[in-house]
Amino acid sequence: MTATASHRIRATREVWLDAAYELFVADGIDAVKIMPLAKKLNLTRTGFYWHFKDVSELHNAIIDIWQTRNTGIILQRCEAPANNLCAALFNLIDCWIDNDLFDAPLDLAIRNWARNDSALEALVAETDDARLEAVVKMFERFGQTSKIAHYRALTVILTQTGYHSMRFNESRQQRAIAGCYYVEVFAGEVPRQQDKDAFLARHE
Template sequence: MQATQTEDRQTRLTRDDWIDAALRLLIDSGVDAVQITVLSRNLGVTRGSFYWHFDSRESLLDALVHQWRSRNTGVIVDAVSKANTLDDGILALFAVWTDHRRFDPALDQAIRNWARYDDALRARLKSEDDARINAVAAMFQRFGYPQPEAFIRARVICFTQITYYALDIAADETDAQRMSYLEAYFRCFTGRDINPGTASAYRNILMRGARNS
């Protein structure tokens, strides 16, 4: 009976199941912990099941990087590229970073830790950071900021958020505290005041999301 249950589970597992399990290991324990034997044990299957979906551990690691790129960079680029006003663009960026179903800060930090010891990944990380910054800079330019000011403001915003996650500042702040900083953050990042009605609507949306989460 046990053998049959294991065989059934192996046939049900998908490529995404392996990727999700590997992402959890990467986030919790680092890239060195992402091993086929460990994953097989955690998923309750044999090592052979792994090779239905991946040629090697390296192909799995490539899939993890792809998942990070599409999840964490793609959502930022998409958010700022659709903004109709500067207020909407900055708040869309804030909304992405505060919704961990869209942007995964733990995964972002895990990739950055991994890149410290992997030159190829470090180059890919720089490319992704550049893509995020360039997208935000392009938004600033659309709303009248000249270069290099648009680029520098984009760097300040993006690197501030990376540091915010790296230092786990959120652990020492309540939602109410973070919300109270909205106008000050907006003024600091843009040099302008946010429209009061836009700020109020944004707070209401976040509060509804927090109640429903």
């Protein structure tokens, strides 16, 4: 395969977006510019405009990834089948242990960006409300009253957001073991051994 053919294969929208994602998570939104991306990919900037109208469209695509990858999975996990509250919480906490489910570095980078972008700040607030509402409904599904469900759900969200922002250095197994204790705290009841065993087995 010639170098030119190789470049044609590589120069897809996804290639540009993946490179933008890497720069964004590592260095913030100010690093996501056309020339640094072209240099990173060894491509010309002309190729960028085949896929994006401008850099703002690329920025919006990063936000779309965040919405789909992070908020979408939380909503799905809150609605996942479960026989009891602790099992439902284990389904949710999977998101914060399995990096393939929830992208913590992306979530943190978006929040950092939102501090200097009022429109994104509003979207993050709206998204956080949607996440919170989903967790509240999960608690309510298992008989928690509205007020208790709200504050238990808020505790879940704030704990996990803080966990990632503080960048705790734990192995996946350590975080899974800790998750068993968090579920007990969040639910106010001891998880069944079979639910704990199934959860831990998912993260071996």
